[in-house]
Amino acid sequence: MAKLKPLQPAVNFSELSDPDLLNWIKNADQSALGELYDRYHRLVYSLAYQTIGESAVAEEITQDVFLRIWEKAATYHAEQGKVLTWIVTITRNRAIDLYRRRRIRPENNPLVWEELTPLERSDGTNIEAEVDRSMMRTSIRTALASLPAEQRQALSLAFFRGYSHSEIAENLQEPIGTVKTRIRLAMQKLRQYLLDEAGLEND
């Protein structure tokens, strides 16, 4: 009997860009979703965990985020930003929504930027992507560490808790004008830091 040739996978998903992966996901390709999960599950889970402070809920959010990507892939448009940005937006919205709805007590999850801890080693297998991400992580942490502590504190309440200006002012017992200025200056400085960094890379 003739031997059947093993089926060769038509696409090597690990070599595709993020937007190309989303195109495959849009067409209900599970392998593409698996590859996107491999790239971003730690980021999604870690951000959810940082916001909520409970591993079971962070897993629930992670599942929700990837199922939302599966269903909403067609709504992603590359001209509106990177896939990473889109995924972080979905994750933050979902995590902050649960944080508010479940009335999680803030003391259960201290804000990470109040004390910048050393980075853990990643268990990733895609070395090149890991190196890129590791460099980005180091640079943003350096930029965050360079901010005055009070700016970092106000920014972290907005970023992880989803607090409005007035909620932050109430939380910190500071005038709302002061809070607005701190957040604006912090974000402008971080943006400038990243623009300078991109400029250096392009030189």
Next chain:
Amino acid sequence: MDNTDLISDLLPAYSLDCLDADEAEKVASHLPECSRCRQELQDYQELLSRMALSVPEHSPSPELRGKILAATQPAREIHQIEVKSKPVDKAQSRWNANYFWKIALPAWGVLSLIVILLLGMSNISLGRRLASLEAGRLGFQTVSLSGTDTAPQSVGLLVISPDGQDGCLVVDGMPALADDQDYQLWLIRDGQRTSGGVFHSYASGYGVLWIHTEQPLVSYEAFGVTIEPIGGSPDATGDKIMGGNLN
């Protein structure tokens, strides 16, 4: 300082979603006419994704990957969607997954497949009529839901079990939702609305919601679907997408 500079100062807080509503509205109405601010906003949004990279890394359990992929498999095959969360507290209806999987799935699975296949026909109204006929032959009651002016292309068919306790709503042509929105089914009697559950559809506009209520579905006069904040609302607050009456 011109308007663009004023808006530019608001963009960091706008990207973080911590502006007051009136300031956020000012920014939102300025953005379509100013490419500089749009670019700046994109920079801030990208900055937020970089900030997410700054958190200490943790990994979820190794089983999670398989769980997520498994959740996508049956959903795509029979176009059935996951109900995102329980109906809101005040609602009297409830979703009990075990009940359906253990008791009701065989009959309902077949029926919903028939309905879905028929709704999938290119001629939607003919599909709905055929699905109604088929459901009627099996002893089920049906309610056709038609799109409102907000979503004229939307259609739905609610199939009610012979004892009136269970139902299955199949919809098509649903308008796109934002990430923080869901559809919500309302069961209406004497002008009072009770939640029948929240759901969302696929990008194609297809969706299915299983319904199990304390009071028979046939005791309600009308059914409607609105767009609500994710997880649903205690009472309808958003645009009505479709509606229909029990004959």
